[in-house]
Amino acid sequence: MTRTFRRAAVAALASTALIGLAAAVPQQAAAQPAPLPTFDFADCPELPAGADPAQWRCEVLLSSGTIKFGALGEQDTGAMRLTFAEGRLNGEFAQVFGALRAEPTRVPGGLLGGGGPGQHPLLRTDLRLEYAGFADFLSDGDRMGVQHLKLRVLNGLLPNACTIGDDADPLVFRPVRTGGPDRISADPPVLRFTMEDNAFAVPAARGCGGLDRLVDKRFGLPSPAGANSMKLTTLVGLKSYTEL
Numbered sequence: 542m543t544r545t546f547r548r549a550a551v552a553a554l555a556s557t558a559l560i561g562l563a564a565a566v567p568q569q570a571a572a573q574p575a576p577l578p579t580f581d582f583a584d585c586p587e588l589p590a591g592a593d594p595a596q597w598r599c600e601v602l603l604s605s606g607t608i609k610f611g612a613l614g615e616q617d618t619g620a621m622r623l624t625f626a627e628g629r630l631n632g633e634f635a636q637v638f639g640a641l642r643a644e645p646t647r648v649p650g651g652l653l654g655g656g657g658p659g660q661h662p663l664l665r666t667d668l669r670l671e672y673a674g675f676a677d678f679l680s681d682g683d684r685m686g687v688q689h690l691k692l693r694v695l696n697g698l699l700p701n702a703c704t705i706g707d708d709a710d711p712l713v714f715r716p717v718r719t720g721g722p723d724r725i726s727a728d729p730p731v732l733r734f735t736m737e738d739n740a741f742a743v744p745a746a747r748g749c750g751g752l753d754r755l756v757d758k759r760f761g762l763p764s765p766a767g768a769n770s771m772k773l774t775t776l777v778g779l780k781s782y783t784e785l
Contacts, residue, residue: 577726578603580778584624584640585785592635594782597628599639600678601780606773608670610743611761612654618670618771619644625678626782634679641672645695652696654759667695671704673711683718685736690714694746694756702748705762710744714771725776732777739770 585599602623609615624639645667652664673689680686689711694703706712721734743764746756756762 577729577731578776580729580731580780581622582624582778582780582785584622584642585780585782586624586626586637586639588626588628588782589630589635589637592628592630597626597782599624599626599780599782599785601778602775603778604773604775606737606771608769608771610769611764613648613760615770616649617646618773619646619668621670621773625676627678628782636676636678638672638676641670643670645669645693652698652755652759663697665696668705669693669695673706674708675711680718685716685718688714688716692743694749699752699756700748700750703746703750703752703756704748705746705756705760706744707747710747712743713741714738715741716771716773719772722777730779732779733775734777735772735774737770737772740766741769741771742766743769 580601580603582599582601584601588594588597602621604618604621604623606618607615608618621641621643623641626637626639628635646669648666648668651660652666669692671691671693673691675689676686677688678686689708690713691707691711692705693701694705696703716736716738719735719737722732723734725731725733743760743762745763746753746760749756
């Protein structure tokens with residue numbers, strides 16, 4: 542057998558082996574896009590008198606991310622759904638707030654900090670972000686308006702009125718866009734962007750039934766501007782008022 546023939550035979554055997562191996566390995570499925578969440582437009586607000594529905598749209602923002610303030614380490618915000626309307630009224634830009642609904646998120650260590658699996662159930666503490674009476678969603682470049690927020694402190698030893706900040710002295714959230722907007726769906730129209738604010742102050746607790754100081758000590762409040770942060774990833778669903 543000549544050397545040339547031997548090389549050709551080896552190459553043919555190698556090619557046959559590779560073909561057999563490829564046939565034996567299952568083909569990897571093409572990556573599928575993540576399914577879109579369900580956007581609930583039930584909180585779309587009523588439009589002002591005289592507003593033309595064709596010039597208004599309802600926006601639903603689904604957000605999740607992290608928050609850090611005072612003595613609280615970075616933790617999940619809980620899923621949030623914020624709804625508002627924007628459009629034209631008497632020839633000028635206008636907005637109407639709808640609602641902010643957020644899931645409570647567990648505070649590690651509970652009301653007193655520390656603790657563990659055997660911690661007493663009454664010390665379990667959750668936080669829930671809530672609307673505090675004002676919002677302006679008009680963007681200016683990467684600056685995405687302002688929202689007044691408060692944190693509801695949920696604990697069996699505290700009254701339901703216990704909050705960190707309130708409508709008179711809120712947490713003033715002025716987010717800056719850090720990514721996007723990216724269109725992830727054209728029909729229905731859905732956008733995605735990321736935003737954060739690390740310049741807001743966090744006020745002291747109030748309405749905690751005489752345990753305000755305990756809550757302040759637990760969370761390191763009040764916490765000055767620059768010592769806190771909130772980072773969110775947001776999906777936006779849009780619908781014209783003529784479609785509602």
